Amino acid sequence: MIKKSRQVRDYKELTRALPTQTYLDPEKVFIHLQNGRCKTYDLYVEEGDHVYFGEVIGVRHGGFFEQPIHATISGTVGKIGKKLHRTGRKVKCVEIVNDYKDTYHPTITDRPDHVIDALTQDEMVEILKQNALVGLGGSGFPSYIKLATKETINHVVVNAVECEPYLSSDYRLILDRPEEVIMGLKYVMQALECNHGIIAIKSEKNPLYEVLTQVIERRYSHLNIEVIKLGNYYPQGWEIEVFKSALDIDIPYGELPMKYGVLGFNVSTTAGIYNAIKHNLPVVERYFTLTGDAINYPQNYRVRVGTSVQDLIRQSDGYKKEMNEVLVVMGGPMMGVSTVSDDVIVSKTTTSVIVLENIGYKEEPCVRCGSCVYSCPAHLEPVQIMTAVKRNDKDQMKSLHADRCIECGLCAYVCTSKIHVTDYVRKAKKLIR
Amino acid sequence: MTNTMPKIVRKTSPYLRRPNANATRMMRDVTIALLPVSIFAIYSFGLSALWILLVSIGSMLLTEYVFYQIQDKLQGESFKFKNKNFTLYNFSAFTSGLIYGLTLPDQTPLWIVALSGVLGILLAKLIFGGMGQNIFNPAAVARVLVVVNFATLATYQTNIDGVAGATALSFTNQNLFSIEVLQHYTLTNLFTGIGIPGSLGETSALLLLLGGLYLALRTSFEVRIPLMYIGTVFVLAFAVAIQQGLGIWYPLYHIFSGGLMFGAIYMATDPVTSPITKPARVYYGFALGFITFIIRLFGALPEGVIFSILIMNMFVTSFDYHKVTHSQFSTKRNLIFASVVVLAIVVTLVGASYVG
Numbered sequence: 001m002i003k004k005s006r007q008v009r010d011y012k013e014l015t016r017a018l019p020t021q022t023y024l025d026p027e028k029v030f031i032h033l034q035n036g037r038c039k040t041y042d043l044y045v046e047e048g049d050h051v052y053f054g055e056v057i058g059v060r061h062g063g064f065f066e067q068p069i070h071a072t073i074s075g076t077v078g079k080i081g082k083k084l085h086r087t088g089r090k091v092k093c094v095e096i097v098n099d100y101k102d103t104y105h106p107t108i109t110d111r112p113d114h115v116i117d118a119l120t121q122d123e124m125v126e127i128l129k130q131n132a133l134v135g136l137g138g139s140g141f142p143s144y145i146k147l148a149t150k151e152t153i154n155h156v157v158v159n160a161v162e163c164e165p166y167l168s169s170d171y172r173l174i175l176d177r178p179e180e181v182i183m184g185l186k187y188v189m190q191a192l193e194c195n196h197g198i199i200a201i202k203s204e205k206n207p208l209y210e211v212l213t214q215v216i217e218r219r220y221s222h223l224n225i226e227v228i229k230l231g232n233y234y235p236q237g238w239e240i241e242v243f244k245s246a247l248d249i250d251i252p253y254g255e256l257p258m259k260y261g262v263l264g265f266n267v268s269t270t271a272g273i274y275n276a277i278k279h280n281l282p283v284v285e286r287y288f289t290l291t292g293d294a295i296n297y298p299q300n301y302r303v304r305v306g307t308s309v310q311d312l313i314r315q316s317d318g319y320k321k322e323m324n325e326v327l328v329v330m331g332g333p334m335m336g337v338s339t340v341s342d343d344v345i346v347s348k349t350t351t352s353v354i355v356l357e358n359i360g361y362k363e364e365p366c367v368r369c370g371s372c373v374y375s376c377p378a379h380l381e382p383v384q385i386m387t388a389v390k391r392n393d394k395d396q397m398k399s400l401h402a403d404r405c406i407e408c409g410l411c412a413y414v415c416t417s418k419i420h421v422t423d424y425v426r427k428a429k430k431l432i433r
Numbered sequence: 434m435t436n437t438m439p440k441i442v443r444k445t446s447p448y449l450r451r452p453n454a455n456a457t458r459m460m461r462d463v464t465i466a467l468l469p470v471s472i473f474a475i476y477s478f479g480l481s482a483l484w485i486l487l488v489s490i491g492s493m494l495l496t497e498y499v500f501y502q503i504q505d506k507l508q509g510e511s512f513k514f515k516n517k518n519f520t521l522y523n524f525s526a527f528t529s530g531l532i533y534g535l536t537l538p539d540q541t542p543l544w545i546v547a548l549s550g551v552l553g554i555l556l557a558k559l560i561f562g563g564m565g566q567n568i569f570n571p572a573a574v575a576r577v578l579v580v581v582n583f584a585t586l587a588t589y590q591t592n593i594d595g596v597a598g599a600t601a602l603s604f605t606n607q608n609l610f611s612i613e614v615l616q617h618y619t620l621t622n623l624f625t626g627i628g629i630p631g632s633l634g635e636t637s638a639l640l641l642l643l644g645g646l647y648l649a650l651r652t653s654f655e656v657r658i659p660l661m662y663i664g665t666v667f668v669l670a671f672a673v674a675i676q677q678g679l680g681i682w683y684p685l686y687h688i689f690s691g692g693l694m695f696g697a698i699y700m701a702t703d704p705v706t707s708p709i710t711k712p713a714r715v716y717y718g719f720a721l722g723f724i725t726f727i728i729r730l731f732g733a734l735p736e737g738v739i740f741s742i743l744i745m746n747m748f749v750t751s752f753d754y755h756k757v758t759h760s761q762f763s764t765k766r767n768l769i770f771a772s773v774v775v776l777a778i779v780v781t782l783v784g785a786s787y788v789g
């Protein structure tokens with residue numbers, strides 16, 4: 001087939017309509033001490049110490065920021081071990097054994113509304129910093145740095161497009177707790193003195209549209225918040241595409257959206273901002289999709305940060321019997337990371353784990369059909385980059401702008417010959433970095 | 434948890450592929466699109482057409498098969514009927530063979546069909562490394578080899594035109610701008626292909642368009658190439674018609690004859706031998722149309738279409754050269770392209786006034 005194709009089968013029907021399963025009482029949790037952005041850390045507690053729910057137990061050091069580490073249950077500190085992280089490396093984790101009491105740390109107190117109304121941008125940024133709020137959609141970029149921008153922001157966009165196939169945790173979050181998302185957006189707008197908020201959803205997700213507009217009309221009609229339906233294609237959820245479709249603002253390659261007066265937040269992040277500001281609550285739990293064709297009961301979970309994925313797989317009645325080889329993917333099936341083991345944990349930024357049957361796709365020679373070129377959202381020519389990689393011609397990779405690839409995976413998805421084009425482009429990116 | 438623990442393997446994203454993504458399907462579609470044309474050819478030319486098609490397809494399939502058998506042998510593989518590099522399932526050679534066969538006039542001697550077929554696929558495709566690697570369209574190369582072989586090897590004295598020139602277009606060569614050509618064949622005849630001499634597949638524009646429609650619906654080819662190609666020939670011929678005071682029959686006659694439809698829809702669109710980006714494919718189609726018309730105007734060669742395709746095949750790498758290639762249209766490049774089009778029309782008109 002020779003055509004621009006951004007339709008990706010979405011498989012969301014596996015989980016979307018099912019109620020969210022609450023799994024908030026794990027026997028223990030494992031808290032990452034390191035992550036993709038933070039290599040070093042200090043731990044304030046020792047094995048055997050008692051910690052409260054929401055207590056600061058340490059700090060992670062990133063390149064240009066520090067991040068407090070919070071306990072997500074109350075209980076006893078256990079051993080420090082190593083667990084596989086999304087980045088593919090093993091990172092240190094501290095174990096906390098649940099005492100099932102959920103005794104709150106005294107810092108966790110509600111802020112009355114009149115106090116919140118008086119908060120300034122700097123104060124809000126400080127609150128988010130204390131609560132270690134980062135991009136919960138997977139980026140892990142500190143939200144307080146984003147919120148601290150000094151640029152004039154005209155539009156704040158909550159990105160609820162969730163264009164990756166299979167994932168529906170954002171969808172469930174909005175359905176279950178629309179107010180948290182809307183309030184979070186309200187706070188951000190307040191901090192940035194911006195009076196236009198947008199919640200961007202996919203066009204086919206009509207239930208969300210109804211839920212959101214209903215809540216907004218009933219209770220927040222004084223706020224200028226719009227719910228906008230965007231296209232039903234991949235990767236509509238890429239921030240650049242969202243701004244383009246929702247606001248018709250083109251952000252050139254390499255520039256920050258803030259410069260153009262827009263700022264985007266993920267749905268979970270927005271809800272996290274609400275909890276941080278309203279309840280002074282760090283990110284202790286999250287919505288999490290466990291799905292895939294190789295698992296018995298795919299569904300969405302509300303879990304503590306630090307829950308073991310193995311526990312959840314057990315909750316979902318395990319792998320299907322007939323499966324011989326599976327892929328365990330953290331994140332979506334287009335951009336997620338495949339791990340070598342299911343011994344991973346739900347971190348703040350883990351949106352999902354997808355268990356797929358391993359299918360060996362048979363690659364045919366490239367027929368130069370051009371579908372990958374037509375489809376690439378970054379307007380690259382993946383097939384030509386592939387040829388350049390095969391020839392090891394770095395100049396060519398550079399002038400074909402391989403570095404602009406967002407690794408959305410579409411080129412391999414659409415490839416007529418089922419070639420893993422994305423891998424070649426990825427290689428080119430590495431070679432010319 | 435169940436006791437059966439599947440093996441967890443590691444791969445890189447994306448983990449999904451488009452259902453129905455299939456290179457074979459694309460090639461096979463071309464064959465399907467050409468079925469009505471082939472049947473019509475056999476119907477109008479009789480058994481000789483069937484033989485030509487069988488020999489043209491057979492020669493290409495056999496050559497590819499034997500070539501890979503030998504290659505495997507040289508690499509120390511033991512003989513298997515369906516060898517490691519078995520490629521015939523992908524319909525690529527079959528499609529080339531069919532297209533090649535359909536470009537031939539019905540009285541082409543079979544041994545020339547076979548010889549040119551073998552050489553065509555060997556020289557144009559196999560020695561370049563097989564499917565996806567070739568620069569020239571194998572069917573077009575084979576078709577040109579027929580002319581060459583005929584000229585050099587045919588023992589009996591026949592005019593080369595005896596093979597190559599029996600198309601309706603050859604009448605234009607005698608009397609370039611005269612409506613007399615239509616005394617031989619009406620436009621309706623040309624469109625439906627009834628009662629027209631010529632190459633097997635090049636006669637019925639109606640059936641060719643039908644196949645093109647099928648390919649467009651299945652998105653198995655880039656519809657921009659034939660549209661630009663045929664459109665360009667039409668526009669250029671139309672300009673000449675105005676200049677020379679000819680009727681609308683002149684451009685129509687040009688697009689319905691001389692294998693233009695056939696070449697534009699089935700040969701110029703071969704993805705392997707056409708540029709990779711959308712804009713380049715538009716420019717490519719335009720260039721094909723321009724060259725074809727110029728060849729017809731000055732060279733009086735009935736194979737204008739085949740030659741333009743081969744000429745443009747050479748430039749595909751320049752279209753795709755990494756410093757000039759762009760996957761998007763832009764206002765600036767559109768303007769440049771528009772000026773080139775205008776220039777082309779002027780050149781054509783100046784040329785036509787000399788010829789006329």
Ligand code: SF4
Binds near residue numbers: 376378405422425
């Ligand atoms: S993975 Fe990169 S090259 Fe491939 S389609 Fe996405 S952005 Fe384009």
Ligand code: SF4
Binds near residue numbers: 366370411
């Ligand atoms: S890499 Fe795949 S999609 Fe791209 S041109 Fe080749 S066959 Fe087509």
